[in-house]
Amino acid sequence: MQEFIKRLSTKVRDSVLCTGGLLYLLHSPLSFTSNEQLSNIKNNISRQEQQLNTLQTHLKKQEQSISSFATKIHNTSATLKLLETDIVSLNRESQHLKQLRLGQIKLLKKLLNNQYRQGKHSQLNTFLSEENSSVIDRMTVYAKYLSKARTHAINTLSTTDTELELKYHMLAEQTRKQTVLLSVLTSVQTKLKKEQGTQQKTVNAIQYQIRSNKGYLSELRNNESRFKIELEEATKKTHISVGKAHIKMEGLGKYKGHLSSPVKGKVLHSFGSVQTGKLLWSGIVISAKKGAEVNAAHDGTVVLSNWLRGYGLMVVIDHGKGDMSSYGYNQALLKKVGDTVKAGDAIALVGNSGGQTNTGLYFEIRRKGNATNPSPWLVR
Incomplete structure (x- = not known):
């Protein structure tokens, strides 16, 4: 019986996501093993998990909407x-024309x-004044030249007028x-600002739900597990991306x-530093201005472009030979x-999606599925 109680206590305690549930578990008397009390605890945990899942669902929709805006x-600014x-x-x-x-x-x-x-000295006047034929011929040629030059000038002016009218149009x-x-830009910016306000309220609610260390650690571990699953699915498609890519997929090894x-x-956060408890950062977090462009670190093919719980809007690029780079917390995916x-x-825009309180970029490099410190790979 004691062994059963011990296993049950461990299982319930590890699944608690907020301080209220944890305190209830720690301070309840030993008689909590009664069916009614166990049922209450399970219901409380289930309700908290459901609330957190609902908030995360709302956050996903809001951040996808923000991404669209x-x-x-x-694109409109460009x-x-x-x-x-x-x-x-x-x-x-137009000024030149x-x-x-x-x-x-x-x-x-x-x-x-x-x-x-020249008309005043026409051939008739010249003839009447008894000028010689050579002068008459010269005046005739000059008259023809003036007529031709005038016609050309008129045509050129007409062409210029047409070009100028076209430029004005x-x-x-x-x-x-x-x-x-x-006008569109102003309207969309207003919608974006409103959606960001709603997103912030959701983020605050999520932070409140996981405010206890146990709840926070559990959430982060679950997020990391989800991300690994997504990467595994993306890895299965790498042979397709390598085959269709119009660029060299030679990996990152020599770069x-x-x-x-x-x-x-x-x-802000270095690779291998403590995230919380015994959980360490698998990548780095770089502070950047919201809306700034996120650039691909190297040539490759996009194998994931979606919202992931805890990482927000994320892009994953396959570079070939089992090498991938990931970019999270984005405001928008391009x-x-x-x-x-x-x-x-440019592959994304910097943001704070995924429930982040600060604006920045989460950047990670994995080689054959294993996270490696990205800092030494970047140009210093």
């Missing part, structure tokens, strides 16, 4: 930058004036698009110390499974 903002460049270029071209047009008008006026003056269209996109840093910032990337390509 953030991605749209990122389009606006291109439009701004086009508008500047069109304005410059206006200056060209002024020069063409000036030339045409000069040609018309010369033609008018394009400028007006690009400006209209810019106005529309700015130690030469990988691009995914973001620039201070390392790549999908099957996409090939080159070193330095």
Whole structure:
């Protein structure tokens, strides 16, 4: 009987996720082994687990929604930058055409004036004044030249006017698009801010649920187990990604110390440092500004692009030969499974998804399934 009580106590204590349940278990008298009390404890634990699971489900939906908004903002901002460049270029071209047009008008006026003056010395006047034939021929050639030059000048001016009108039309269209996109951007930013407020409330509720060390440790261990399962599933697909990749999938082996840093910032948590209790960090956490681009450390194929409990929105890149790099806590994902990337390509946006209180990037490297310190692999 004592052995049964001991095993049962251990099993229940390890599954408790919040301080309330833990205190109840530790301070209850020995008679808690009665069926009614055991049932109450199990119900309490089950209810707490269900509440935590429900909160995590809400968090997933909220952060996926945030990802959608953030991605749209990122893409819209990029389009606006291109439009701004086009508008500047069109304005410059329009100014050039206006200056060209002024020069063409000036030339045409000069040609018309010369033609008018030459008209006063027409062949008839020259004949009446008994000029010789050589002078008449020269004046005729000059008249033809003026007429041809005038026609060319008129045609050139007409072409310039058409080009200038087209530039004005394009400028007006690009400006209209810019106005529309700015309006869309403002609207999406408002929605994003609102969703982030809701997300923060959910994160606070989750933190409250797992505030006890036991609950926190249990949650982190479960998250790590889930992540390993996801990686194992992704690993099974690596032969497919290697076969379809349009880039070299030669692994990371010869690139130690030469990988691009995914973001620039201070390392908040180092590989192998204590996360909580006896649980250590399997990667590093780098502080970075929310919305900053996360770049691929090396060439590879995206084998995972999804929300994972505890890690938030995560991208995993297969580099071949059993080498993978993972990027978590993101605000938005810019790549999908099957996409090939080159070193330095933007793959995500920095965030604090997965219930994180601080903004940053979780970065991890695994070789044949085993986590390795990523710091020595990065360019110093």
